[in-house]
Amino acid sequence: MRSKVKRKTPEIVLKKGKPSAVILDIDEYRQILERLEELEDLNMLKEMRKRPLKFRTLGDFLKEYHPCV
Secondary structure, X not given: OOOOOOOOOOEEEEEOOEEEEXXXXXHHHHHHHHXXXXXXXXXXXXXXXXXXXXXXXXXXXXXXXXXXX
């Protein structure tokens, strides 16, 4: 059985009476970062799919590939 994670309400920091920052629970902050990374990956994939595919032969690839060993 899953236990529910109790989320803390974000705290808004005011500066001169206007919101200037937010204090979040660290787990919630990490979750937001993870979702942002996933969104960036999806956007990059969409852009990549707009470009035509370019294929090379194995021989051409091996001519350009120089492993640093």
